[in-house]
Amino acid sequence: MSTLWSPIKLGKLELKHRLALAPMTRSRAKPDGTPxxxxxxYYAQRASLGLLIAEGTQPNDDGQGYTTTPGIYTDAHVAGWKKVTDAIHKAGGHLFIQIMHAGRVAHPDNTPHHRQPVAPSAIAPKGQMFTPTGMQDYPLPRALTTAEVKQTVKDFAYAAKRAIEAGADGVEIHGANGYLVHQFLSPETNTRTDEYGGSDENRARFAIEVAKAMIAEVGADRVGIRLSPVNGHASVPEKIEEVASTYRYLAQELAKLDLVYLHLLHTGQDALISDIRKAWKNVLLVNRPGAAPENLAKDIITGLADMVPVGQMGLANPDLVARLRRAAPLNKADPSSFFSPGAKGYIDYPFLSSQAA
Known part of the structure; x- marks a missing residue:
């Protein structure tokens, strides 16, 4: 029986345990998208987690949704990420960069070109988002043309290539949390009538084409994907009866591509997650937001998951592995500094050794 501390092979990587750092937006990039x-x-401090999945990183100008998020499509971006990957590798860790196109979850004031956001269909999210001048309503996005969808697939592949050039061990497709890939999957945000809308096969087409293009560029052992079935984040109100068949189909098709891992955000859909587990033979990461330390190993012991990504727990505890092994107290995350600039709440969380001193 596998445990939290059992070693595991992930593609060509030999990992010492089953924990990983989940991707978390930190909004500390430079204005041009360089880390x-x-x-x-920040990342090197957390290298003992083994597999680090970096924050959402845009593959092109239109992919940026929030202020000061990183990119991976220019020479400056590659040079900036190379400093990060070098530091992580020196500390004994491994990095997958999450490629995230925000789609309609964007505002012109947050992007370098100030253009209207793009999406599968011209349907605006509900609510507001942060901009340099304060909270503003989400604008109506422009529906991508079929040709633009195909170009966006190429942009994802190019971003994967640049990530590997920057020294990353792999890339993760962000197909979750209401962003562009997720927007294609949901009938609530995708009302297209071309080959990318309508049926399960058509709504899953964009995700599958992105995966195939990235695999062609960097290899299947360097490509993972994150999905969040029936997760209403960013105003994507999926209904289980509308999308369960879509996710079952998508999991089966992605499994045929031999992706190195599938990363699921578990929002309580036990039957669907169980079906996806049966379809997925490679490494499966299952993230349960808010899971207590004593429950982290539960899904590994039952066989539902092969690895467990941690979010805020890893953010606040750079030496989380040591703390969990010793059953030591954990630092609490400070939400007020999640997205604020500077070192506070970023690289100043204490290690056990400094607290003892």
Missing amino acids: GDDAAE
């Missing part, structure tokens, strides 16, 4: 000056230290 910020403290990014290398």
Whole structure:
């Protein structure tokens, strides 16, 4: 029986345990999308987690949704990420960069070109988002043309290529949390009538084409994907009866591509997650937001998951592995500093050794 501390092979990587760092937006990049000056230290501090999945990183200008998020499609971006990957590897960790196109979850004031956001269909999210001038309503996005969808697939593949050039061990497709790939999957946000809308096969087509294009560029052992079935984040109100068949189909088709891992956000859909587990033979990561430390191993012991990504727990505890092994107290995350600039709440969380001193 596998445990949290059992070693595991992930593609060509030999990992010492089953924990991983989940991708978390930190909004510390420079205005041009180059990782910020403290990014290398932030990730290297958490290298003992083994597999680090970096924050959402845009594959093109239109992919940016929030302020000061990183990109991976220019020479400056590659040079900035190279500093991060070098620091992580020196500390004994491995990095997958999450490629995230925000789609309609964007605002012109947050992007370098100030253009209207793009999406599968011209349907605006509900609510507001942060901009440099304060909270503003989400604008109506422009529906991508079929030709633009195909170009976006190429942009994802190019971003994967640049990520590997920057020294990353792999890339994760962000197909979750209401962003562009997820927007194609849901009938609530995708009302297209071309080959990318309508049936399960058509709504899953974009995700599958992105995966195939990235695999062709960097290899299946370097490509993972994150999905969040029936997760209403960013105003994608999926209904289980509308999308269960879509996710079952998608999991089966992605499994044929031999992706190195599938990363699921578990939002309580036990039957669907169980069906996906049966269809998926490679490494499965299952993230349960808010899981207590004593429950982290549960899904591994039952066989539902092969690895467990941690979010805020890893954010606040750079030495989380040591703390869990010793049953030591954990630092609490400070939400007020999740997205604020500077070192506070980023690279200043204490280690056990410094607290003892």
